[in-house]
Amino acid sequence: MNKPTPRRSDCGHRDGPARLPAYVIIPALLAALLLAAPADASDMVCRANYDFCVEVDGKYPPDATFFTADVRGKFLVDIPSNGSGLLIDLPARKAVALTSDLIARDQAPGIMKVKNPIPAGAASYALSIEGPVLRFQTDTSKVRVLKVLDRPPVVGPITLDALFSDRAEYREAARLYNPEKTAIDSIRQSKKTLEVEAFFATWCQHCKIYMPRFLRVMKDASNPNIKLTLIGVPKNFGLEKGPWEGKGIQSIPVITVRYQGKDVTRLGTHETAIPEAELAGIISALR
Amino acid sequence: MVKVLSYAAHAARLALGFIFLAAGVLKSLDVAEFAHQTAGYGLIGPGLAALAAPLLIGLEGTLAVALIVGWRPRAAAVAIGGLLVLFIALEAWGMAQGRTESCGCFGAYVQRTPAQVILEDTVFLALAVLAWAGLGPWAARRRRLAAGCMAGAAIFSLGFALASPHLPIDTLVTRLRVGRTAEELEIARYLPDRGQGRALVALLDLTSPDAKAASEALNVLHETPGAPAVIALTPSTEQEEAAFMWESYPAFEIHPVDRATLKRLYRRLPLYFLVSNGRVARIFRLARPTAADLLSSEAS
Numbered sequence: 263m264n265k266p267t268p269r270r271s272d273c274g275h276r277d278g279p280a281r282l283p284a285y286v287i288i289p290a291l292l293a294a295l296l297l298a299a300p301a302d303a304s305d306m307v308c309r310a311n312y313d314f315c316v317e318v319d320g321k322y323p324p325d326a327t328f329f330t331a332d333v334r335g336k337f338l339v340d341i342p343s344n345g346s347g348l349l350i351d352l353p354a355r356k357a358v359a360l361t362s363d364l365i366a367r368d369q370a371p372g373i374m375k376v377k378n379p380i381p382a383g384a385a386s387y388a389l390s391i392e393g394p395v396l397r398f399q400t401d402t403s404k405v406r407v408l409k410v411l412d413r414p415p416v417v418g419p420i421t422l423d424a425l426f427s428d429r430a431e432y433r434e435a436a437r438l439y440n441p442e443k444t445a446i447d448s449i450r451q452s453k454k455t456l457e458v459e460a461f462f463a464t465w466c467q468h469c470k471i472y473m474p475r476f477l478r479v480m481k482d483a484s485n486p487n488i489k490l491t492l493i494g495v496p497k498n499f500g501l502e503k504g505p506w507e508g509k510g511i512q513s514i515p516v517i518t519v520r521y522q523g524k525d526v527t528r529l530g531t532h533e534t535a536i537p538e539a540e541l542a543g544i545i546s547a548l549r
Numbered sequence: 550m551v552k553v554l555s556y557a558a559h560a561a562r563l564a565l566g567f568i569f570l571a572a573g574v575l576k577s578l579d580v581a582e583f584a585h586q587t588a589g590y591g592l593i594g595p596g597l598a599a600l601a602a603p604l605l606i607g608l609e610g611t612l613a614v615a616l617i618v619g620w621r622p623r624a625a626a627v628a629i630g631g632l633l634v635l636f637i638a639l640e641a642w643g644m645a646q647g648r649t650e651s652c653g654c655f656g657a658y659v660q661r662t663p664a665q666v667i668l669e670d671t672v673f674l675a676l677a678v679l680a681w682a683g684l685g686p687w688a689a690r691r692r693r694l695a696a697g698c699m700a701g702a703a704i705f706s707l708g709f710a711l712a713s714p715h716l717p718i719d720t721l722v723t724r725l726r727v728g729r730t731a732e733e734l735e736i737a738r739y740l741p742d743r744g745q746g747r748a749l750v751a752l753l754d755l756t757s758p759d760a761k762a763a764s765e766a767l768n769v770l771h772e773t774p775g776a777p778a779v780i781a782l783t784p785s786t787e788q789e790e791a792a793f794m795w796e797s798y799p800a801f802e803i804h805p806v807d808r809a810t811l812k813r814l815y816r817r818l819p820l821y822f823l824v825s826n827g828r829v830a831r832i833f834r835l836a837r838p839t840a841a842d843l844l845s846s847e848a849s
Contacts, residue, residue: 394792
């Protein structure tokens with residue numbers, strides 16, 4: 263049963279503000295007005311959304327980022343290398359060009375602020391939606407916003423740094439992961455020579471969750487005795503030729519651990535797996 | 550030797566009968582999911598799959614009972630063998646296409662890889678061959694009774710498959726229950742503060758025609774002062790989520806979740822539940838919760 267809503271007089275306050283003297287009320291009102299006045303009070307706060315990527319003229323600028331605004335239906339596309347920011351206004355079905363004075367980078371990573379409202383007269387471009395892809399054409403470029411899983415995939419060997427540079431979703435998720443320190447120390451200090459081979463796919467949702475954690479572990483441990491090979495796997499990898507053939511790969515990611523020239527085990531790559539704990543456990547079990 | 554073969558054939562007949570009966574019952578618990586998995590092979594569309602799913606369940610149940618009661622058992626073994634050859638071929642084709650999802654042969658709650666399914670079906674096929682080869686002219690003595698049982702099984706299995714979505718058996722066949730923790734349900738990482746506050750979780754099929762209306766109502770709840778945070782989890786793909794986001798721009802977060810994980814929580818969508826301090830506090834199966842429901846949940 264619902265409890266009865268307490269009446270104001272039940273709250274325990276003896277008197278309301280009406281009995282306060284004018285010398286208290288007026289300065290309080292002035293202070294409230296001053297606090298409400300700053301221009302940034304109406305700023306839109308935009309948070310980076312690394313599930314989406316930005317394609318500009320068929321390429322993926324590494325610094326291009328998609329942001330979700332705290333105002334419903336509004337998004338920001340920031341492309342610093344192009345010197346441009348675009349506010350996507352979905353209800354109005356348009357993208358509005360933002361001048362640099364309208365955008366401010368916050369100290370916190372992945373947060374930007376956009377002045378609201380945007381001055382009238384700013385250049386705007388019609389949006390079109392084609393299923394999961396949002397597209398528009400500015401004066402100079404064709405821009406598409408799409409899911410990162412829909413980007414052309416990384417296929418074949420790639421270094422960890424190149425992967426982090428190319429794929430913001432991996433880099434940022436790795437940055438946010440906090441591996442267990444004792445396990446990292448244990449991996450870092452190992453003298454055993456291991457070869458770790460990771461087959462993953464940038465089009466795979468499960469890899470997007472698991473791989474950044476594993477890569478963060480490898481980066482933090484940075485043990486020269488552990489050689490990491492990263493191999494991007496294409497779609498239909500069962501039919502394509504490549505280093506993934508003959509490895510018994512049925513689903514991805516697959517991370518094999520080789521020791522003294524032999525495959526000793528594979529890491530459990532399920533979503534709740536803790537890669538540092540598992541790898542440290544494998545290393546300590548090797549003789 | 551003939552006697553041994555006969556005993557083995559009867560054992561195979563009964564084993565295969567009960568296996569197919571179990572498969573039929575498990576699939577009946579979630580016919581919609583079986584239809585989805587069937588359509589996932591890409592050979593038939595979702596509409597035809599929705600029609601074929603209860604019929605296939607009915608056929609499996611009927612053949613299973615025919616084997617068990619001994620009504621034309623050799624013919625039933627041949628029919629089951631034919632179905633198994635079809636399943637193996639389908640699975641091999643799916644594997645060649647890079648498909649990694651389970652076939653749904655034992656319903657939504659048993660997960661295996663395509664390779665495991667092929668191995669399993671090959672063993673079942675061997676049982677069917679053994680039953681066919683070893684039974685000879687054997688059949689049930691009371692043929693009319695056996696035929697009656699089989700006809701009853703056909704009516705019952707088809708009827709159960711059709712009625713199942715409307716039966717109140719969700720708590721029996723899914724893991725979602727009041728008191729379960731978000732960790733147990735494997736959804737904690739999607740919740741604000743890992744579910745330690747209060748959150749209304751909406752399980753939505755973003756491709757469903759009523760998803761947009763659900764989204765509008767959830768937007769209102771999301772913006773209601775004092776109401777819990779709203780998040781949506783969906784078995785829809787990332788692409789479907791993106792398309793939905795561009796069209797509906799919901800005010801709350803939507804997370805595509807691995808279908809196999811999410812499927813353990815529901816039989817029908819949409820479904821809503823309230824998580825409070827890491828535990829499921831209330832489930833709204835029949836209707837979308839209102840702001841009053843959520844605020845009263847807070848009070849209680």
